[in-house]
Amino acid sequence: MPSFTTLYLGYIVPASTLLPIGYGFFHYKQLTPGLRAVLTYLCVAFTVNCIAIIFSHSNNLPLLHIYTIIEFVLLARCYLFIFTGSTARRVLIGMAIAFPVFAVLNFLFIQNIYTYNTYTRPIEAIVFIICSMLYFFRNDTETQRRWINVPNNWINAGILLYFSGAIGQFAFSNIVGAVAPLEIALLIWILHATLVLMMYISFTISFWKCKLL
Amino acid sequence: MQAIIDNIYIVVILAMGGTCMLVILFLLLHVRNQNKLLQQKQQLQQNAISHQKELTLAVFTSQEAERQRIGSDLHDSVGAALSTLRLSVDQILAMNNDPVYKQQFKSQIDKIITDVRNISHNISPAILKLYGLAEAIDELVMIINQTQQLHIVVDMEADGILEALPYPTSLSIYRVIEELLNNTIKHANANGAYLKLYRTGPQLSILYTDNGKGLAAGNKKGMGLLNITNRLEVINASWQIGHPAHSGFYININI
Numbered sequence: 393m394p395s396f397t398t399l400y401l402g403y404i405v406p407a408s409t410l411l412p413i414g415y416g417f418f419h420y421k422q423l424t425p426g427l428r429a430v431l432t433y434l435c436v437a438f439t440v441n442c443i444a445i446i447f448s449h450s451n452n453l454p455l456l457h458i459y460t461i462i463e464f465v466l467l468a469r470c471y472l473f474i475f476t477g478s479t480a481r482r483v484l485i486g487m488a489i490a491f492p493v494f495a496v497l498n499f500l501f502i503q504n505i506y507t508y509n510t511y512t513r514p515i516e517a518i519v520f521i522i523c524s525m526l527y528f529f530r531n532d533t534e535t536q537r538r539w540i541n542v543p544n545n546w547i548n549a550g551i552l553l554y555f556s557g558a559i560g561q562f563a564f565s566n567i568v569g570a571v572a573p574l575e576i577a578l579l580i581w582i583l584h585a586t587l588v589l590m591m592y593i594s595f596t597i598s599f600w601k602c603k604l605l
Numbered sequence: 606m607q608a609i610i611d612n613i614y615i616v617v618i619l620a621m622g623g624t625c626m627l628v629i630l631f632l633l634l635h636v637r638n639q640n641k642l643l644q645q646k647q648q649l650q651q652n653a654i655s656h657q658k659e660l661t662l663a664v665f666t667s668q669e670a671e672r673q674r675i676g677s678d679l680h681d682s683v684g685a686a687l688s689t690l691r692l693s694v695d696q697i698l699a700m701n702n703d704p705v706y707k708q709q710f711k712s713q714i715d716k717i718i719t720d721v722r723n724i725s726h727n728i729s730p731a732i733l734k735l736y737g738l739a740e741a742i743d744e745l746v747m748i749i750n751q752t753q754q755l756h757i758v759v760d761m762e763a764d765g766i767l768e769a770l771p772y773p774t775s776l777s778i779y780r781v782i783e784e785l786l787n788n789t790i791k792h793a794n795a796n797g798a799y800l801k802l803y804r805t806g807p808q809l810s811i812l813y814t815d816n817g818k819g820l821a822a823g824n825k826k827g828m829g830l831l832n833i834t835n836r837l838e839v840i841n842a843s844w845q846i847g848h849p850a851h852s853g854f855y856i857n858i859n860i
Contacts, residue, residue: 528631528635536643537643538639538640538643539635539636539639539640539643540636549632552628552631552632553625553628553629553632556624556625556627556628557621557622557624557625557628558621559620559624560616560617560620560621560624561617561621564613564616564617567613568613568614568617572614576614576618579618580614580617580618580621583618583621583622584621587621587625
């Protein structure tokens with residue numbers, strides 16, 4: 393019988409992606425273009441997760457480097473639907489071009505592709521923390537409905553919670569991986585997985601609220 | 606070095622947990638703030654609607670006061686002057702022996718007196734204040750039926766409620782019914798109308814229909830209909846215009 397940690401990290405949390413994916417496809421016609429972009433991101437995340445599980449017997453960290461680039465581009469695309477101002481859109485598109493270039497340079501010349509990308513992933517986290525905070529500050533005066541009934545609020549809450557909580561883990565992954573006892577490393581990964589799970593739950597709520605509109 | 610490594614684990618775990626709690630706290634405060642703003646916005650909208658209603662009520666009140674004044678002036682001065690004229694004409698006609706001429710002259714003056722009386726009454730229906738809404742409606746319907754422009758059938762099944770209505774509400778209802786009948790006569794190409802006043806629980810309901818051409822789909826509200834809906838809003842009534850089973854004009858009002 394696999395341990396709870398193995399079940400949680402290896403199956404429960406990766407499978408939890410199917411919750412928002414299943415709900416999103418079932419109510420696809422009622423989703424806004426922005427939420428359909430989030431659904432695309434979730435599908436890619438699930439696919440990459442599955443590939444990572446298949447290759448988990450060996451060092452599958454190169455997949456994380458590639459996934460980070462794809463995740464950045466897809467989430468930046470989601471924010472293009474949220475931020476409609478021309479300046480914001482130009483900045484997002486610029487970052488969606490510059491970040492992949494930086495990430496590729498990082499694993500080619502700066503960090504080993506078989507180690508955690510502790511430079512690019514925290515930068516990605518900072519970018520999306522700023523995007524979600526900007527969304528919340530911009531929406532401070534745009535109140536037409538209760539907070540819980542706005543789908544985009546749930547998307548940004550999920551993104552903010554995940555990237556804020558995990559940025560420390562992103563930055564210190566290599567150190568923790570190299571020197572931490574297994575129990576501590578697993579604890580940190582469980583915390584990370586819980587943040588992922590909370591993000592997927594808030595995406596599901598977002599799809600549900602969109603259907604109700 | 607071991608101590609530094611131990612501290613790094615604690616730092617990472619604390620950073621993750623601490624940041625999580627800060628984000629959750631931020632989100633909760635944001636939700637509370639947004640809901641407060643939404644409540645304030647809704648309150649402001651409500652205040653604006655109330656203010657608009659008060660303004661509309663003030664307009665109607667001053668309109669009614671003006672109508673009352675004109676009605677009184679018509680009745681007291683013009684009506685009285687016409688009656689005096691009639692007496693004078695009687696004396697002049699007494700000197701003229703042509704009976705046809707006398708009759709024509711008298712008939713014309715009588716008609717003017719009746720018209721002025723009707724105008725004075727229509728502008729400010731004294732019967733509403735004196736005898737109540739039911740009597741005022743009956744008289745209005747009788748006057749229109751007499752002109753044979755329209756045949757109106759009235760079902761009065763709300764006697765208990767009508768007497769209990771405050772005067773401003775009764776007046777608004779009277780004006781609404783007056784406007785509905787005017788609209789039917791002027792625009793509907795109808796020859797019959799039906800008016801029913803009845804109880805729906807504690808509420809007064811008014812059903813009005815005619816056998817005319819009805820409202821065209823997507824028709825913009827004319828001044829008459831706008832006046833009706835404004836008056837109904839002021840007395841906090843709800844209404845439904847149009848019914849799929851009825852081709853003529855249809856309105857059901859709940860007060």
